[in-house]
Structure formats: structure tokens, C-alpha cells
Amino acid sequence: MTQKKLLIAMILVGMSVTLIAQQLDSVAAQKxxxxxxxxxxxxxxxxxxxxxxxxxxxxxxxxxxxxxxxxxxxxxxxxxxxxxxxxxxxxxxxxxxxxxxxxxxxxxxxxxxxxxxxxxxxxxx
Incomplete structure (x- = not known):
């Protein structure tokens, strides 16, 4: 995997983790x-x-x-x-x-x- 593809993959994973954390916070905030x-x-x-x-x-x-x-x-x-x-x-x-x-x-x-x-x-x- 090239460095550019690896960097893109890391960014996408980071964005996914951030979105999941925001969704979990949203659910927790409701409770x-x-x-x-x-x-x-x-x-x-x-x-x-x-x-x-x-x-x-x-x-x-x-x-x-x-x-x-x-x-x-x-x-x-x-x-x-x-x-x-x-x-x-x-x-x-x-x-x-x-x-x-x-x-x-x-x-x-x-x-x-x-x-x-x-x-x-x-x-x-």
C-alpha cells in the first residue's frame, strides 16, 4: 500500500471513529x-x-x-x-x-x- 493510500485509509478510519463517538455521545446525552x-x-x-x-x-x-x-x-x-x-x-x-x-x-x-x-x-x- 502506498503512503498516500495509507494516509487516506487512516483519515477515513479516524473520521469513522469520530462519527461513532459522536453518535454514542448523542445516545448518552438523551439518557x-x-x-x-x-x-x-x-x-x-x-x-x-x-x-x-x-x-x-x-x-x-x-x-x-x-x-x-x-x-x-x-x-x-x-x-x-x-x-x-x-x-x-x-x-x-x-x-x-x-x-x-x-x-x-x-x-x-x-x-x-x-x-x-x-x-x-x-x-x-
């Missing part, structure tokens, strides 16, 4: 929100998202070297401090998809390797 988050050398992007209660599809990708250890933590606020009420491990991977049912509140998505970096997930009442 709930889709939240895309990327972990970079500067932390999570975006740093904060707001969704409605119900099914939330998380699509999280790490651009950092090594195995990520993502965790979604629901937080509860007291008068002066932030306390962790409940922790649910999502998955350990460089890239993951996870569907969670979230009730109103504030959640933090983090990679346990970098506790200072968080993506705040606000679930509206």
Missing part, C-alpha cells in the same frame, strides 16, 4: 449529561462543570504519563470546612468512560496521584 474532562500538566480541563441531577456520563482522559487513579467524591459543606461524605472509585486507566447517577450536590473528580487538582462537578437541584 443524561455527558461530561468530558482532560487531565493535563496544569490540572483538569475544565476545572468546573454544572449538570442536572440524574445520569451523568463521564469521559475522562489523562495526558500524563503513568496510570491514572480517578475518583469521584461527593462533598458536604459544614460551617468552616469541606468534609468528604462518600467516595466512589470510578476506574484506574489512562482513559475511561463511566456512567453515574448523581443527586444534587457538589462532587470533586480527582486523580489520587495529584490531590491538589480537582474538577468540581455541581449538580443543580
Amino acid at each position: 443524561g449529561a455527558v461530561v468530558r474532562v482532560v487531565l493535563t500538566e496544569q490540572g483538569f480541563e475544565p476545572r468546573q462543570v454544572t449538570v442536572k441531577p440524574g445520569i451523568v456520563e463521564f469521559v475522562v482522559r489523562s495526558r500524563l504519563v503513568g496510570m491514572a487513579n480517578f475518583e469521584l467524591v461527593e462533598t458536604g459543606r459544614s460551617e468552616s470546612k469541606l468534609s468528604m461524605d462518600r467516595a466512589t472509585t470510578i476506574k484506574t486507566a489512562m482513559s475511561l468512560k463511566n456512567r453515574s447517577v448523581l443527586s444534587p450536590g457538589v462532587y470533586e473528580l480527582q486523580d489520587l496521584r495529584f490531590p491538589e487538582w480537582k474538577c468540581i462537578v455541581n449538580v443543580q437541584p
Whole structure:
């Protein structure tokens, strides 16, 4: 196969994968929100998202070297401090998809390797 044909084939495959991902996101969006988050050398992007209660599809990708250890933590606020009420491990991977049912509140998505970096997930009442 010539380099030109190989390049065309790679472009077509990439387009097909993109179209399939868009269709899957469309189906997931019908059943709930889709939240895309990327972990970079500067932390999570975006740093904060707001969704409605119900099914939330998380699509999280790490651009950092090594195995990520993502965790979604629901937080509860007291008068002066932030306390962790409940922790649910999502998955350990460089890239993951996870569907969670979230009730109103504030959640933090983090990679346990970098506790200072968080993506705040606000679930509206």
C-alpha cells in the first residue's frame, strides 16, 4: 500500500471513529449529561462543570504519563470546612468512560496521584 493510500485509509478510519463517538455521545446525552474532562500538566480541563441531577456520563482522559487513579467524591459543606461524605472509585486507566447517577450536590473528580487538582462537578437541584 502506498503512503498516500495509507494516509487516506487512516483519515477515513479516524473520521469513522469520530462519527461513532459522536453518535454514542448523542445516545448518552438523551439518557443524561455527558461530561468530558482532560487531565493535563496544569490540572483538569475544565476545572468546573454544572449538570442536572440524574445520569451523568463521564469521559475522562489523562495526558500524563503513568496510570491514572480517578475518583469521584461527593462533598458536604459544614460551617468552616469541606468534609468528604462518600467516595466512589470510578476506574484506574489512562482513559475511561463511566456512567453515574448523581443527586444534587457538589462532587470533586480527582486523580489520587495529584490531590491538589480537582474538577468540581455541581449538580443543580
